[in-house]
């Protein structure tokens with residue numbers, strides 16, 4: 126059963142890599158256009174300032190300039206925003222291309238693996254919870270679901286995961302996804318191996334929680350140190366969890382439920398790279414579920430996760 130999974134996964138990685146190359150090219154073209162428009166606007170501005178009376182039709186010349194200037198104003202910040210890096214962008218917004226390139230260059234060497242938790246259909250076949258383990262768990266459990274809307278956890282984690290991918294790639298980070306659609310069958314051990322194979326600097330697993338209807342808030346799990354399994358990633362994982370938890374709380378205003386150390390999760394125990402699991406909120410809480418399913422809140426969450434991930438990567 127693992128053969129088809131591995132083939133699917135490799136195809137997924139190949140597909141993602143070629144998509145990333147295409148997107149990178151588009152970004153370059155986009156940045157080039159932005160700069161060209163900016164230069165055109167400046168040149169037109171100089172011509173207008175030095176000789177407005179020289180033109181035979183001042184009225185039409187002014188309106189043409191106004192149109193170009195508007196384009197420049199809207200396109201230039203967009204170029205900075207898509208490739209710039211929020212924490213240091215204040216120092217780079219005054220100049221355009223060279224500064225942007227230098228702030229993102231260190232991020233372009235970083236690889237982040239994103240695992241949107243669960244999938245459309247659970248897979249209750251068993252797998253060892255770590256290399257050589259006799260204890261086994263389901264390859265992929267079903268996850269929770271919203272009692273009000275019926276939305277499964279796997280849809281929310283995928284929506285946030287794809288947004289997180291786009292936000293990180295916009296900063297130049299290389300991203301590997303364990304899945305990009307609902308209809309996959311990727312066991313938790315396999316998800317860890319995808320991050321391992323990519324030599325990810327960080328693996329982040331996205332989940333939502335279920336429980337008592339009154340329970341709400343966000344918390345982050347990290348692997349306990351287990352000799353031969355996670356002892357080499359435990360310290361870095363806890364550091365990542367601490368930073369990401371704080372950033373996610375700051376961005377969302379969710380209740381801070383802190384950190385949790387876990388020794389029973391296959392996704393952690395098979396991991397060879399720093400690994401965290403963010404429980405983004407409770408789908409069984411009516412208010413929090415509405416937030417988790419809304420695009421605006423997902424964007425806030427993603428911003429928090431990006432802030433935390435970048436801060437963690439900066440210190441690595």
Ligand SMILES: [Zn+2]
Nearest residue numbers: 242268332333
């Ligand atoms: Zn889950």
